[in-house]
Amino acid sequence: MEPVRTGAAAVITGSEVLTAKIQDQNGPLLIQRLRARGVPMRWMATVHDDLDAIVEAVTIALRRAKTVITSGGIGPTHDDVTVRAVATALGRGVERLPEMEALIREHYRDATTKEAMRLADVPEGSVLIPQEGTWYPVIQCDDVYLLPGVPQLFRLQLETVLARLPGKPVFAWALYLSRGETEIAAALDQVALELPDVAIGSYPQFDQGLDYRVKVTVEGEDERRVMLARDRLRRAFPNGAILREEGGL
């Protein structure tokens, strides 16, 4: 039985990121904003502007999450292959959308070129969602949102997408410890096993300027279960190991 898909996954194209010409801002922003909206982020791939690589990544993303957001590769140039890749991953063709053609003509007027019209080519069955702040709408096909890679546009359109996703707040608690991971691993194991619905994370740090050695996080959708896990960890850790705690990350 296939598990019920929930949450979101992302496919970041393209080559300018992987060749270090620019540092990707869209992935980190996406992760932060999804978190704030209470939408679990499942998976992310960063791939070249390569048809086969994008098809594969979108296919996996769709298996791992309900909603997939792509960044980049939807412009008018030869290296823009995301539309065709998403269409392929969804088992669809590419069609020229009259509604989008009209928007392009309205925007470019006399400067409308044959290449500008390529922006109207979208996966079959796509819908356009009007975007405040720009003439360029959000393109959605099934559960995939095709966002532009340009950070200013990505940022705008992301908010339009987020407003449509169902989010659930996550309750979180953090404990800062004076002991190293090897000394607390047994306690973490035990509580993680007892309460599998609560996610327990352990993050060592090696910066001498900070007062703690490991930050342990506890989180889940059910606040009572999170607090129960916290209480069990408090008891299971060595005496005096907890330096301080923090709620609501």
Next chain:
Amino acid sequence: MEPVRTGAAAVITGSEVLTAKIQDQNGPLLIQRLRARGVPMRWMATVHDDLDAIVEAVTIALRRAKTVITSGGIGPTHDDVTVRAVATALGRGVERLPEMEALIREHYRDATTKEAMRLADVPEGSVLIPQEGTWYPVIQCDDVYLLPGVPQLFRLQLETVLARLPGKPVFAWALYLSRGETEIAAALDQVALELPDVAIGSYPQFDQGLDYRVKVTVEGEDERRVMLARDRLRRAFPNGAILREEGGL
């Protein structure tokens, strides 16, 4: 016929990145350092601390690149599953390495716990590469390097890995244009088709404070072919479209 694998790919685990607890520094650093070393970066995935997700990502990474670098998930706690995942992707078991056990005992001395000893569990057939600056060696199994997620350690070990990879310098040229992508797309198409061994990128920007509208990059391993592509683009672009140029990105 399988293509010859070259370059590198990366798998960034885990959950602390995807839940926005920390922003990943290792992926961007890896991309920059590989570029500087002349090693092509092929693909990158960011996944949860989940066995199945890491196995899948490492498997794809190995298909897309010669060398795979993983970040994170090799500590002693319950959420550290990268060792088992890499072993699975390589069709190997997990074994306790006596050489690593000795290093752990030497480092932790009286504070050596059962959990600390888990650090000695590595994919079968792994070799340890001594790491300057820390007792903790680089773990290599076949073409996979298992690096720690902690940025200070990742940074150290990455240099050890890079020194072992064969790099080829890339020649690059950039043209800054006063025209939008829709006006230059035809020229880009034509030259990209004529010179498929040269990578041509096109990056629009929408920041009013910058003087150009699109940055076009031309790059490849053969300098003469890169210069040839540049010359053809100069001729193919509309008159006066080039604001300035820049060599060696």
